[in-house]
Amino acid sequence: MPGSLEPLDIGVHIPYHFRCPISLELMCDPVTVCTGQTYDRSSIESWVGTGNTTCPVTRVPLSDFTLIPNHTLRRLIQEWCVANRSFGVERIPTPKQPAEPNLVRTLLSQASSGSAPFSLRVSALRRLRGLARDSDKNRSVIAALNAREILLSVVFADVVSQPSELNLESIAILSMFTLSEPECLYVASDPDRVCYLVNLLFHSSIDVRVNSAAVIENVVAGIRSPEFRTQISCSDGVFEGIVGILSYPVAYNRALKVGIKALFALCLVKQHRHKAVAAGAVEALIDRLAEFEKCDAERALATVELLCRFPSGCAAFASHALTVPLLVKIILK
Numbered sequence: 001m002p003g004s005l006e007p008l009d010i011g012v013h014i015p016y017h018f019r020c021p022i023s024l025e026l027m028c029d030p031v032t033v034c035t036g037q038t039y040d041r042s043s044i045e046s047w048v049g050t051g052n053t054t055c056p057v058t059r060v061p062l063s064d065f066t067l068i069p070n071h072t073l074r075r076l077i078q079e080w081c082v083a084n085r086s087f088g089v090e091r092i093p094t095p096k097q098p099a100e101p102n103l104v105r106t107l108l109s110q111a112s113s114g115s116a117p118f119s120l121r122v123s124a125l126r127r128l129r130g131l132a133r134d135s136d137k138n139r140s141v142i143a144a145l146n147a148r149e150i151l152l153s154v155v156f157a158d159v160v161s162q163p164s165e166l167n168l169e170s171i172a173i174l175s176m177f178t179l180s181e182p183e184c185l186y187v188a189s190d191p192d193r194v195c196y197l198v199n200l201l202f203h204s205s206i207d208v209r210v211n212s213a214a215v216i217e218n219v220v221a222g223i224r225s226p227e228f229r230t231q232i233s234c235s236d237g238v239f240e241g242i243v244g245i246l247s248y249p250v251a252y253n254r255a256l257k258v259g260i261k262a263l264f265a266l267c268l269v270k271q272h273r274h275k276a277v278a279a280g281a282v283e284a285l286i287d288r289l290a291e292f293e294k295c296d297a298e299r300a301l302a303t304v305e306l307l308c309r310f311p312s313g314c315a316a317f318a319s320h321a322l323t324v325p326l327l328v329k330i331i332l333k
Contacts, residue, residue: 012087018077021057022047029095031067034197035060038070040072041095043047071096098132099138107131111170112150122265125154125169132176139176148177152186157198168208171200175214175258184222192231194219201241208246210258213245217262226269228296233269239279242266246284256288257296264299265307274312280308282316297330 020027020040035055039047044067047056050195074094110116110124125281127174128147131138154170179187188195197219220232232238246259265283266328267273285300285307292300307313317323 005061012084012089015080017073026092027073027077028092030070030077032066032070034064035064038073041067046052061263085304096134098135099141101141103133104128104142104147107175108142108145108147108150108282111166112154116166122165122169123167125173126153129169132173136184142173143177147178148183154263156187156190156193156196159192159297163196163200163203163208168205168211171208171211171215173216175211177218179218179222181213181222181224181273184219185225185228187219188225188228188232191231191235194235198235198238198241201237201244205263206245206250206252206255209241209245210252210255213242213262214258216242217258217265220262220265222269229269233275239263239266239272239275239281241277243276243284246288251291253293256292260288260292260300260303262295264286264303267303270306270309273307273310277307277313277316282313283322285323286317286320288332301327301330 011020014026020030021037021044022039022043023041027038027040029037031044032038033043033044033055035058037055037057039056042144044056074092078091081089085091107124107128110130111121113121128142132142142266151170153172155167155174155325157167171293175282187197194216195217197212201216203209203212215230216238218280220229223229242259242262245255248255251318263276263285267276267281281303285304289300304317
């Protein structure tokens with residue numbers, strides 16, 4: 001990265017005003033604070049995030065924590081990078097700006113308005129989903145504006161009718177966030193809401209199925225009540241739906257990641273592990289074991305261990321021809 005290179009490394013001097021006063025590296029996303037000083041966004045956000053309330057250069061208290069993009073300086077830095085390409089300097093990319101809270105507030109208002117045209121509500125949710133997908137910063141802005149509660153009310157406004165585009169877009173956004181315990185209880189305490197999510201595990205779209213599985217995993221992992229966890233894991237079809245995601249014939253990394261998280265969370269309820277075995281979890285785990293990334297592979301092995309704690313699970317793994325070879329291969333990695 002150009003900002004990490006010293007002048008002797010690249011044979012060119014980096015102008016002082018192109019360097020962040022905090023990191024002393026070339027700025028990639030210069031922003032100006034209320035004191036008029038400019039910093040790299042990541043550096044000043046870390047400064048403020050650790051509890052500092054003053055401007056690092058002037059030591060003047062920050063009366064406003066708004067960060068204003070310095071587009072002029074960023075363009076000058078980009079031009080300088082291009083001019084010094086022969087010295088090994090790479091052009092900094094144009095950063096995506098964080099979502100404006102006012103825009104997010106407007107989109108949430110449109111999405112939740114029962115009097116707004118259906119198409120406008122769906123359009124607002126699609127824009128929100130795009131913003132949430134762009135960056136962690138955007139998700140923080142969205143979450144801070146009570147988005148999860150609003151989205152939950154949209155998703156479960158009508159759990160009897162067939163899911164509309166409005167419901168599916170809301171679930172897609174919810175799947176990107178971690179729900180609080182009260183929000184998890186809001187879902188888990190109503191069998192109709194749980195049933196609604198389980199039914200979506202059999203939707204024709206794999207994306208809808210994965211989004212629903214992500215929300216279910218979020219809810220199961222986010223509640224302390226053993227009673228509600230048991231009720232969810234006892235729901236008709238929940239294991240079959242999760243195993244179906246793991247067994248999806250086309251390679252789909254997110255499906256594997258979400259599927260194994262959901263299966264592991266559900267298998268923590270020991271009373272219903274036999275349902276996982278009956279749904280084909282053993283075959284799905286063994287068939288996909290070699291495809292999991294490291295963290296997911298560890299979770300898959302933990303799930304294997306949980307299912308081996310009772311006779312039928314142990315017998316199912318023992319009877320699968322690939323169980324031992326795959327486990328030995330993973331151990332020897």
